[in-house]
Amino acid sequence: MHPTATRAAVLRDFNAPLELTEVPLPKELPAGSAIVRITSTTLCGTDAHIWAGAMPFVPLPIILGHEMTGEVVALSAHSGRDACGKPVEIGSRVVWSESVCGHCQGCTVLREPVLCDNRGYGFGQRSDRWPYAIGGLAEYVYLAPGAHRIVLPADLPDTWAAAAGCAVKTVVRAFANAGGVRPGSTVAVQGSGPLGLVATAFARAAGAGQVITLGGPPNRLALAAKFGADATIDVTDVTDPDERVAQVEELTGALGADLVLDFAGAPTANREGVLMCGKRGTHVVVGIAGPQAAPVPMDVVMGREITVVGSLNGDVGDLARALRFLSAFADRFEWDAMFSPAVGLSGAERAIRDMESMAAIKAVVDPGLD
Incomplete structure (x- = not known):
């Protein structure tokens, strides 16, 4: 029984x-x-x-x-x-x-x-x-x-x-839906919770040349560094979304990231993610931004030929x-x-x-x- x-x-x-x-x-x-x-x-x-x-x-x-x-x-x-x-x-x-x-x-x-x-x-x-x-x-x-x-x-x-x-498995699917990581490419990970931390490790293990993780608090970013992040941006310290975009631009030598993955789900995350992408970059939407989501600049999507991909669990x-x-x-x-x-x-x-x-x-x- x-x-x-x-x-x-x-x-x-x-x-x-x-x-x-x-x-x-x-x-x-x-x-x-x-x-x-x-x-x-x-x-x-x-x-x-x-x-x-x-x-x-x-x-x-x-x-x-x-x-x-x-x-x-x-x-x-x-x-x-x-x-x-x-x-x-x-x-x-x-x-x-x-x-x-x-x-x-x-x-x-x-x-x-x-x-x-x-x-x-x-x-x-x-x-x-x-x-x-x-x-x-x-x-x-x-x-x-x-x-x-x-x-x-x-x-x-x-x-x-x-x-x-x-x-x-959500992280694994997100990278698969993005087409994987090109060796030597730049990957930006939005979020330093469990998904963002695993994504940081995944990007490093997959051969990314540069990994940037955005999130907080500091103890999570410290773990992100141990998991392979070359640079971290504390969103509780850098509170201006445009400044975060500017820092990613600086870190990438003004080229932008090849792949940006949203594991944060913050209202401005998708706008930031698109702006962080370089030409022909890919932005993967995993987080739920909610009803107050900032508009995504579609002119940037078009002008840089950015691919925006959804990924569900x-x-x-x-x-x-x-x-x-x-x-x-x-x-x-x-x-x-x-x-x-x-x-x-x-x-x-x-x-x-x-x-x-x-x-x-x-x-x-x-x-x-x-």
Whole structure:
């Protein structure tokens, strides 16, 4: 018998304490589904934004957390293989993608599961409706049939695998959508949160000749330097967007950057990103600038022949590549420097507050610690 209920930290009201309570799990498991015991959930900036009420369209109550890894405790029929063809068994340690339907235009015609019309994000699932628990701030979660899982190698830490489930795969996809990094090129990374830090490392590992990271606070920029940034710009110190553009222009010898990636989502980020691009440069939009976004100078886009690319999260293919990236460069970059010490579910609210205040780069919750 698999668990039919789980302890969870539930968000019932925005900007309010999380409620530690018991939430149902599906009693019957459809073909291809599973139940997993969470061993690590790494929090994302989106979790903090939702908690603070910055995304009021999110339905409540919910269980936050969409970066997680865990151990399989129950399997239905047709759940015996992961996305790479490896056996999935009771006790397998897995990470997984958001569920996709497999039959919409995005899944079939475009063959881009990330554009699935019915994609099952954790923050789209109410905790008072079937299947109740798919968010990471819980002891057990339900894996839908379309949530493609990957069995993890024994030497990959839980925190790295969990972060690959959103932050790292988002970075991997953004670089892929941009067409990669040309050896010796200049890359500017907007944002020094987890995505910006991983992007800084990715750009350096991919052969960029110059990497510039913009963000803050100073401790994050110091880590960006360790991850390969040749120069950093503290946006809390250089508050004028035009001055930030001018500094990038100076750092690039007035040529501008070949590739600029927005992982900040600030209202002026896309305007700045386009202005930071050199001729025939590429600006990748990953962050959500919000309703007060500054206008993008389309005359600059046209005059410099700039390519503007959108990039949305990532699918199971990006997840697989993210895991390989973390493993391949484990000796070069100190990934553990991004993660705070793990806390149990009772400390989940504090962890979210630390993400909101930027006291933590990547807060970690291990429900088994309580």
